[in-house]
Amino acid sequence: MILDSETKAVELPEDHGDEIRLWLRLLTCTTLIEGEVRGRLRERFDVTLPRFDLMAQLDKVPDGMTLSDVSKRMMVSNGNVTGLVERLVESGHLDRRTSDTDRRVQVIRLTKAGRAEFRRMAAEHQTWIADIFSDLSPKDVRELMRLLAKTKGSAQKSAQKRALQA
Amino acid sequence: MILDSETKAVELPEDHGDEIRLWLRLLTCTTLIEGEVRGRLRERFDVTLPRFDLMAQLDKVPDGMTLSDVSKRMMVSNGNVTGLVERLVESGHLDRRTSDTDRRVQVIRLTKAGRAEFRRMAAEHQTWIADIFSDLSPKDVRELMRLLAKTKGSAQKSAQKRALQA
DNA sequence: GCCAATTACTTGAACCCTAAAGAAATCTGG
DNA sequence: CCAGATTTCTTTAGGGTTCAAGTAATTGGC
Incomplete structure (x- = not known):
C-alpha cells in the first residue's frame, strides 16, 4: 500500500501472473481429464x-440422501439436481x-439395478483414472x-x- | 498379470484409490474456484x-483467430463456439x-469496445485469482x-x- | 394456536455444451 | 479438369447448468 500526493490509499497494480498461470493450468488439467472421462x-x-x-454419491449411502444433500455434495444448484434425478428415476x-x-x-x-450398473461402471472408471495419472509417482500423488x-x-x-461482504 | 488354474490371463483388481481421491480433489478445487470466478x-x-x-483468447491476438482456433484453445466443440460468438457479436x-x-x-x-471491456474485467479478475490462491507460498505455486x-x-x-485405438 | 421466517424443492428463461449430421469451400490425385 | 476426400463452420436434438421466482411444508417466537 502506498500513499499518493493527496495522501489517499492507492493500490499499485501488482504482478499476479504466476497465480493466473497456475489457475489456467489447473483448469486445463481438469477440462482435459473430464473430457476424457x-x-x-x-x-x-x-x-x-x-x-x-x-450415482457415485448415492452408492456411498445405503439409505439414500435428500436432494439438498446431493446438491451440496455435488456443488451444483438445487434445480439442477431436480432435473437430473427426474431422468434417472425415469430410467430406473x-x-x-x-x-x-x-x-x-x-x-x-439407487435401485438394485442402478447400484449394479454403477458398480460395473465404477470398476472400469477406476482403471481409466489410474491410467490417466499413471506418469505420476506415488510421491507425486501425495504431494x-x-x-x-x-x-x-x-x-x-x-x-x-x-460471501460475508454480500 | 496372473495365470489362473486354466492358464488364462487374469487381471487382479488393483487398488487405485489414491488416484481416484486425487482426481476428486482436483475436480473439487476446480469446481470451487470456477464457481467463485x-x-x-x-x-x-x-x-x-x-x-x-x-475474450481472453482473443485479447492475446490483435489480428483475430478462426473459430477452429478458438475451439481448440478453449477445448470446446465447434458448435459451441458458433453460438458463443454469435452472442458476443450481437452485444458488440x-x-x-x-x-x-x-x-x-x-x-x-475483439472490437475496440470489446477489448476495453475485457481489459477492465481482466484487471479485477487477476486480483480475485491472486486472493483465491493467497495461502500458497511462491514455492507451493512452483511445485x-x-x-x-x-x-x-x-x-x-x-x-x-x-484415440488411436478407436 | 397463529403468523412470520425459513427450508426444500420445482419451475421457467436463458445460456452452455456435446455429438452427429449436413452444407459449403477447398484440396488432391489422377 | 474433376470426383472424392477433407476441412470449416452451422444446425439440430438432447442434456446440463445457473439464477430467480414461486410453492408447499415446517419451525419458532409470541
Missing part, C-alpha cells in the same frame, strides 16, 4: 458424467420417495494431494470472505 | 465465464468476417505448476492412446 463413459456405457457422479436407476417425517423432503436412493488440499482451503477462505 | 464475473460485470474466456464485443483467402473460414477479433504439468502430460498420453 466423459467420452469414455459415453462410449462404454452411454451415460453422462453428471449422472455417473450422482433411482428410487425416489417423500420423507415420512418432513413432506418437503425427497429421499433418493499433489497436499498442495490441492491447501489450495482448496485457500479458495474456501476467499469464497467465505466474499 | 463465475459468481464474481456475473456480479461485477454481468458476464458469463465462457464469454470471458473467449466481437467483430466477425469471412476470410479473404478461404471462404469457409470465419475470423473473429503445483510442475506437478500439474506432469499430470497434463500423463493425461494427454492416455487420451492419445485411446
Whole structure:
C-alpha cells in the first residue's frame, strides 16, 4: 500500500501472473481429464458424467440422501439436481420417495439395478483414472494431494470472505 | 498379470484409490474456484465465464483467430463456439468476417469496445485469482505448476492412446 | 394456536455444451 | 479438369447448468 500526493490509499497494480498461470493450468488439467472421462463413459456405457457422479454419491449411502444433500455434495444448484434425478428415476436407476417425517423432503436412493450398473461402471472408471495419472509417482500423488488440499482451503477462505461482504 | 488354474490371463483388481481421491480433489478445487470466478464475473460485470474466456483468447491476438482456433484453445466443440460468438457479436464485443483467402473460414477479433471491456474485467479478475490462491507460498505455486504439468502430460498420453485405438 | 421466517424443492428463461449430421469451400490425385 | 476426400463452420436434438421466482411444508417466537 502506498500513499499518493493527496495522501489517499492507492493500490499499485501488482504482478499476479504466476497465480493466473497456475489457475489456467489447473483448469486445463481438469477440462482435459473430464473430457476424457466423459467420452469414455459415453462410449462404454452411454451415460453422462453428471449422472455417473450422482450415482457415485448415492452408492456411498445405503439409505439414500435428500436432494439438498446431493446438491451440496455435488456443488451444483438445487434445480439442477431436480432435473437430473427426474431422468434417472425415469430410467430406473433411482428410487425416489417423500420423507415420512418432513413432506418437503425427497429421499433418493439407487435401485438394485442402478447400484449394479454403477458398480460395473465404477470398476472400469477406476482403471481409466489410474491410467490417466499413471506418469505420476506415488510421491507425486501425495504431494499433489497436499498442495490441492491447501489450495482448496485457500479458495474456501476467499469464497467465505466474499460471501460475508454480500 | 496372473495365470489362473486354466492358464488364462487374469487381471487382479488393483487398488487405485489414491488416484481416484486425487482426481476428486482436483475436480473439487476446480469446481470451487470456477464457481467463485463465475459468481464474481456475473456480479461485477454481468458476464458469463465462457464469454470471458473467449475474450481472453482473443485479447492475446490483435489480428483475430478462426473459430477452429478458438475451439481448440478453449477445448470446446465447434458448435459451441458458433453460438458463443454469435452472442458476443450481437452485444458488440466481437467483430466477425469471412476470410479473404478461404471462404469457409470465419475470423473473429475483439472490437475496440470489446477489448476495453475485457481489459477492465481482466484487471479485477487477476486480483480475485491472486486472493483465491493467497495461502500458497511462491514455492507451493512452483511445485503445483510442475506437478500439474506432469499430470497434463500423463493425461494427454492416455487420451492419445485411446484415440488411436478407436 | 397463529403468523412470520425459513427450508426444500420445482419451475421457467436463458445460456452452455456435446455429438452427429449436413452444407459449403477447398484440396488432391489422377 | 474433376470426383472424392477433407476441412470449416452451422444446425439440430438432447442434456446440463445457473439464477430467480414461486410453492408447499415446517419451525419458532409470541
